[in-house]
Amino acid sequence: xxxxxxxxxxxxxxxxxxxxxxxxxxxxxxxxRLVPLGTNESVTIAIPSNAKGASxxxxxxxxxxxxLAEARDAIGRLVKAERFRSASSQTSALRAxxxxxxxxxxxxxxxxxxxxxxxxxxxxxTLVFANIAIDxxxxxxxxxxxxxxxxxxxxxxxxxxxxRAIIASLPQTALIRSRVL
Numbered sequence: 001x002x003x004x005x006x007x008x009x010x011x012x013x014x015x016x017x018x019x020x021x022x023x024x025x026x027x028x029x030x031x032x033r034l035v036p037l038g039t040n041e042s043v044t045i046a047i048p049s050n051a052k053g054a055s056x057x058x059x060x061x062x063x064x065x066x067x068l069a070e071a072r073d074a075i076g077r078l079v080k081a082e083r084f085r086s087a088s089s090q091t092s093a094l095r096a097x098x099x100x101x102x103x104x105x106x107x108x109x110x111x112x113x114x115x116x117x118x119x120x121x122x123x124x125x126t127l128v129f130a131n132i133a134i135d136x137x138x139x140x141x142x143x144x145x146x147x148x149x150x151x152x153x154x155x156x157x158x159x160x161x162x163x164r165a166i167i168a169s170l171p172q173t174a175l176i177r178s179r180v181l
Contacts, residue, residue, distance in 0.1 A: 023100040023162055026155040027145070030113050032104045036095070039063060040133035043098045045163060046126045047179050049074050057179040059167070061098065062132070065091040069175050082175050090169070097166055101127050101159065103143040110143065112159050115151035122149045125163055 024034050037043065045059040049072075060068040069082040086094065103110035111117060127145035147156055147163075170176055 023158065026113050026158045027101060028104070028107075028110055028113065032110075034099060035102060035104070036099050037063075037102060037129070038131060040131055042130050042132050043095075044128040044130070045167065046123075046128060048123060048126075054179060055079050057175070059170070059176070061086075061091075061094055063091075063095075067170065069173070071175055071178065080175050082173055084171060084173075086170075094166065094169075097162065098127070098129075100162070101145045102129055103145060108143055110145045112147065112151060112153065112156035114153050114155055115146075115148065117146060118148055118150045123147060124149055124160065127163075 024030075024032065040063060042063060043061045045057075045061075047057045049056040055071040055073050058068075058070050058072075060070075062068070065086045065088060067084055067086055069084075071079040071081075073079050101110070109117060124147045126147070129143040129145075131141050145159075147160055167176065
């Protein structure tokens with residue numbers, strides 16, 4: 001029933017996914033201002049390894065359109081890596097989609113609305129926003145968005161649905177298909 005309710009809510013928002021304002025409302029206190037990604041900001045989707053033995057998967061989206069996909073085993077050794085480039089129009093679209101999750105200035109960690117951070121809890125997925133410019137002293141260098149197993153409300157599910165849609169929009173290589181949220 002919960003999944004049916006979420007599916008209906010997504011359909012009501014629109015066939016092509018949730019609007020940025022609805023997704024932004026799902027993050028933090030629901031009132032954080034939407035700020036585009038910086039020109040030197042990369043975003044990584046990190047999916048941890050699981051009890052079934054699946055390796056972790058990270059998808060790094062660089063500002064120049066390069067996407068790095070890496071699988072690592074439970075102790076962090078690289079198992080497989082792929083690198084591809086998205087078209088400039090897809091890069092712009094992806095960066096706009098990620099912007100709704102970006103933590104506001106001055107906040108290092110950000111959570112879906114209604115969630116509180118639980119230390120030592122498993123993250124279902126973590127988004128990492130990193131300023132990759134070397135000369136940016138004093139700028140926010142790394143920010144995290146945590147989707148934890150301890151928070152499974154409608155706001156968290158709405159955010160996870162968008163992350164799944166972003167992953168589904170990528171070339172479906174064996175590595176990317178190996179980990180489904």
